[in-house]
Amino acid sequence: MSLAIRFWTLVVNMLCIPMHVINAVGLYKVYKRVFPMILRSFSASYNQKMHERKVELFRSLSEFIKPGGKLTILEIGCGTGTNFQFYPPGCKVICTDPNPHFQKYLEKSMKENEQLTFDRFVVTSGEDMSVGDESVDVVVCTLVLCTVRDIPQTLREVHRILRPVRSSNWANI
Template sequence: MSVFIQFWTLVANILCIPLHLMEAVGLYGIYKRIFPLCQYRISIKYNEKMHDNKKELFRSLSEFKKPGGRLTLLEIGCGSGTNFQYYPAGCRVICTDPNPHFEKYLKKCMDQNDHLTYDRFAVASGEDMGSIEDESVDVVVCTLVLCSVNDVQQTLREAQRLLRPGGAFFFLEHVAADPSSWVHFFQHVLQPPWYYFGDGCKITRETWKNLEAAGFSSLKLRHIEAPFILLIKPHIMGYAVK
């Protein structure tokens, strides 16, 4: 099937030449201003369908706070703050995202979740969060972000740098489907246009392999089928301990 995939992916890339040119000359940057509004609306629907999964995932957050202290949590690619409702009361939250245009929607979500303490919003990519101190947080959260970072392994290294010993990296990500499935075929063929409309999202990543190779002391990971269109049905969720 690989030759078949390569042929149709080439066709899709040819059809996307106008989009490739827009990115090459810098016009794609305009979409960066529009995307936060799109993501804000989509995330509401995502949370409705994944509410039980998120509750289950984040139920363990408080286990990683220091004895006698409060939980300090950093979210990579926080977007509009759609995870905030799942964080425990009193949690101190540091927000990072490479797109500064999310701040308007982030502020709205902060106002709706006053059970949390917000430390700061840093405009930073997952690969380079140099403004955050080493071993300064108990938990790093990353949901629907590893699909769009430029370097997954570097992002995981940064997460480990920020985590104190014994801290945990929580994740919920859509991933590549089984190579023998038609979903896998369509993920690869439709990847070129999906990249642009998904703000750099790559639906063909086998992110669980990156997590397994990252060198965490322990990893709790499971594959699930999310209630969405076929291309983003395959998900992984869990947490890894430094």
């Protein structure tokens, strides 16, 4: 087992060499500015291919709306906001992403999805979200957990910020 772990650690480290070189020569800031543009194009194509599946995955979000209340969704690693079209109307959306350069693309997505209320954009990682305890109804993270440094800490943060479910209707979920 130890040999396999060492082998895969070496493989991952070798795959990361280009990023280390980019950082060493001072191009990481350029990468952080260019990546949102690339992701915007990729996300549109990805959403077309995954449209039916995403409709199905996000269909139950409206069930979390409390009577007379408003659904608050926090999206970890929101990127360009390509999931917004799948959120139920009237939701309040809090967006987080460690890359501040996504904000202008995010604002464009919010304008395209006027059925939602944009609360705020927080530049933060999933491991340390600057959001109050028990302040959101739903947390969405799409293609994100593979990029965080500490998955257990990210999940602890998700648990911390989610409002507890007090209704017996949710016992079977």
